[in-house]
Amino acid sequence: MFRSAFIRERIHFAWLFGLFLLLTTTVLLSASADITRVREAPLWERSLPSTSCPWSDSDTYCHRASPVLADITGDGNLEIIVATNRGHVQAYRYDGKLLWSTDIAPAFGMKRDTQKTASSPAVADIDADGYMEIVMGAGTVKRNICTQGGVIALEHDGSVKKGWPFLTKDGDIPPAGCRETVFATPALGDLDKDGDLEIVFGAFDKRFYALDHNGRLLPGFPPDSYHFLRFGWDNLIGRLGDTMWSSPALADLDGDGYLDIVTGADEGDYDGRFVPVMGSWSCPYRSPNTQGYCGGSVYAFDRFGQLIPGFPRYLYEIIQSTPALLDVDEDGRSEIFVGAGDYYYLNSPDKPKYGFRLFGLDRNGRDLPGWEGGKKVGGVVISSPAIGDIDGDNAPEIVFMAGDDRLYAFDLNGQRVPGFPMTPRIYTGLVLDSNTVGSTAILADYTGDGKMEIFVRHAWETNIIDGTGTQLTKTSSSDSKPAYITLGSLWNSPAVGDLDRDGRLELVSQNSELTVWTLPASSGLADWPMLKRDAARTGAVVPDIRVEPDTMHMVHESGKKTSYTTWLNLTSFAGTFDWALSTNVSGVISFPRESGRVNGTRMVSALLTIDGDLPPGIHKIGRIDLTISRDGAVHEVVRIPVSVTVFKDLNQSFLPALP
Numbered sequence: 001m002f003r004s005a006f007i008r009e010r011i012h013f014a015w016l017f018g019l020f021l022l023l024t025t026t027v028l029l030s031a032s033a034d035i036t037r038v039r040e041a042p043l044w045e046r047s048l049p050s051t052s053c054p055w056s057d058s059d060t061y062c063h064r065a066s067p068v069l070a071d072i073t074g075d076g077n078l079e080i081i082v083a084t085n086r087g088h089v090q091a092y093r094y095d096g097k098l099l100w101s102t103d104i105a106p107a108f109g110m111k112r113d114t115q116k117t118a119s120s121p122a123v124a125d126i127d128a129d130g131y132m133e134i135v136m137g138a139g140t141v142k143r144n145i146c147t148q149g150g151v152i153a154l155e156h157d158g159s160v161k162k163g164w165p166f167l168t169k170d171g172d173i174p175p176a177g178c179r180e181t182v183f184a185t186p187a188l189g190d191l192d193k194d195g196d197l198e199i200v201f202g203a204f205d206k207r208f209y210a211l212d213h214n215g216r217l218l219p220g221f222p223p224d225s226y227h228f229l230r231f232g233w234d235n236l237i238g239r240l241g242d243t244m245w246s247s248p249a250l251a252d253l254d255g256d257g258y259l260d261i262v263t264g265a266d267e268g269d270y271d272g273r274f275v276p277v278m279g280s281w282s283c284p285y286r287s288p289n290t291q292g293y294c295g296g297s298v299y300a301f302d303r304f305g306q307l308i309p310g311f312p313r314y315l316y317e318i319i320q321s322t323p324a325l326l327d328v329d330e331d332g333r334s335e336i337f338v339g340a341g342d343y344y345y346l347n348s349p350d351k352p353k354y355g356f357r358l359f360g361l362d363r364n365g366r367d368l369p370g371w372e373g374g375k376k377v378g379g380v381v382i383s384s385p386a387i388g389d390i391d392g393d394n395a396p397e398i399v400f401m402a403g404d405d406r407l408y409a410f411d412l413n414g415q416r417v418p419g420f421p422m423t424p425r426i427y428t429g430l431v432l433d434s435n436t437v438g439s440t441a442i443l444a445d446y447t448g449d450g451k452m453e454i455f456v457r458h459a460w461e462t463n464i465i466d467g468t469g470t471q472l473t474k475t476s477s478s479d480s481k482p483a484y485i486t487l488g489s490l491w492n493s494p495a496v497g498d499l500d501r502d503g504r505l506e507l508v509s510q511n512s513e514l515t516v517w518t519l520p521a522s523s524g525l526a527d528w529p530m531l532k533r534d535a536a537r538t539g540a541v542v543p544d545i546r547v548e549p550d551t552m553h554m555v556h557e558s559g560k561k562t563s564y565t566t567w568l569n570l571t572s573f574a575g576t577f578d579w580a581l582s583t584n585v586s587g588v589i590s591f592p593r594e595s596g597r598v599n600g601t602r603m604v605s606a607l608l609t610i611d612g613d614l615p616p617g618i619h620k621i622g623r624i625d626l627t628i629s630r631d632g633a634v635h636e637v638v639r640i641p642v643s644v645t646v647f648k649d650l651n652q653s654f655l656p657a658l659p
Helices: 004-031 226-231 343-347 650-657
Strands: 044-047 068-070 079-083 088-092 098-103 122-124 133-138 150-154 187-189 198-202 208-211 249-251 260-265 296-301 313-315 324-326 335-338 357-361 386-388 397-401 407-410 442-444 453-458 461-465 495-497 505-510 513-519 545-548 552-557 562-572 577-583 595-598 601-610 617-630 633-647
Touching: 068 122, 068 495, 079 513, 088 133, 122 187, 150 198, 187 249, 198 260, 208 260, 249 324, 260 335, 296 335, 324 386, 357 397, 386 442, 407 453, 442 495, 545 633, 552 562, 552 601, 562 577, 562 595, 562 617, 577 601, 595 601, 601 633
Parallel strands: 552 633
Antiparallel strands: 044 513, 068 079, 079 088, 088 098, 122 133, 133 150, 187 198, 198 208, 249 260, 260 296, 296 313, 324 335, 335 357, 386 397, 397 407, 442 453, 453 461, 495 505, 505 513, 545 562, 562 601, 577 595, 577 617, 617 633
16 A cells, blocks of 8 residues: 555566576576586477566566466376466477467557566366366566556467456556556466356455456455455555565365465554554554555455455565465364565665564464464565475475575474475575575475475576485586576476376476476475466365275284275365376285276275285285376375284184173
8 A cells, every 4th residue: 555656666676686696697607618518408498489688688587487287188198388478378298399379468458579477377177168278467577668467368279268368457556557467376266166266366456356267256356455444444445455466375264165265465554653543563663665554464365255254464574475275283274374575674774574484374364383473584485385295204394495595394383394494506506596476396206205305496497405405406516416407597486297197207497498307216296396286376285185094904814815805985175086006015905996087985995815824913014005196197195004913713802892
């Protein structure tokens, strides 16, 4: 509400910093005798439609949108969809073949090659027609350019979907006559459980939108600011008090079975200097705009645009980070992990460090146990957290980069993971920026041991770090480790996925080139494979599928050879999954059917043949591996231990217990 004039200053600072980073990159790359000798050879590489950056006509490496992987052709392989700084959206096949290229500028009423994109594409079947659509925001973050901001939906073949784009309002950010930018990456989800998906996002026009698959506003959206509910200020009807850089996440917060929406915002709160009736809120630093107004907020809405009780939660810094959601205590209600922002740190004369932390909030906006006041770190957290099991303890960790260029990892109780924080380094041993708005760490099994490794964008590289904080990629040009280097700076997040269904992951990086590497030791597993976790950009870890039981225990009589049939119950909560069974004890465990598909609940049988030579006692005979796949990519592998208790004589063992 009070920072529109200052948004341009923040954007201007970002571009000046980008100039410094890109110039540094250019110098360092030029100094390298032979980058192709140092870097890991890509599987393939393609040039993308690009335009010049503000600081140089010859430099085009300023792409903010992150790639997304999804099967848009229905052939079972993952395609790569990218959006470039020239306003083009392209889809590539797993082998590098260009499927289509769409310049979205004409759809917004603009000349060709004049649209800008900072939002990343989201992909899902939004209209339930059996084909995927691509949805993304549009508009510039450059202060002196006029673009028509909004959100566009493309069909799976790249054509503009009927009824789109949706245009935002022309707010108070110059130049006049220009619809405001959607920097946020939309999230796609079935809010009302009617079978098709809704599209939610915030914009620089200070409005939070929810649209149906035809691009029409849902009832209750855009919602009013909480300050309108408190003070009745008419200018806050149908909009918040400030802009939104943060992208929304979707999960059930209140346990009613419907998806709720969580997003960060720049809207702050007021203290008694501005609103005399205010109570406990107090601005602890000098505001660069209006004294008595400061901070930012985490908003949470239900499907009707109504505030979830306890929200918004006001914090002492704007929220540019995108929330990551997880049901920590498995009660059917998700909790929230989110970083902050850098506005007051950059613009207040007091340089407050309230944004130097990651917050853990419950479903009512209160601090989680162990997360009181947020976890303080050494720099601002404008990047977004990722969630996955990096240490193999079967419990997820929260992973993120901070402005001190260090990588942090905390467990769910707010305790630091041993080995962290650590400082990623590029192949020359230097440390450069790797913390930007709209970026996140990626979590995938790079080494094939079932644990997640951490992939972080770092200048023009992707660094890989294991769960102990050890970097697995080059930290000097002479070591033998791999280096995943692109030919220019990266401003976004990589993505990983098994593009060609060979059981191994590929690593995808995007700037003015689209670069793909094979990761030969990987297992195909990824807990957080791309920005906001999945192609629909939900930003949430939800129980997609349940497997029961989680262990198998059989009773057997010594001296006999017996076969037992046991059952696994598979329940899908999120559409169709493919399953496949395998075991490490062939001959003892076999399957009447080794693979299939589940949509709802399915019972799967396994046959256990126990040899009579087993002596009395408890025997751990091995395990069953259940591989769950979706859209041609491995979703997860469930390992089910199998044990047998052997009695010498079942009748003597159990007869005394009978009535």
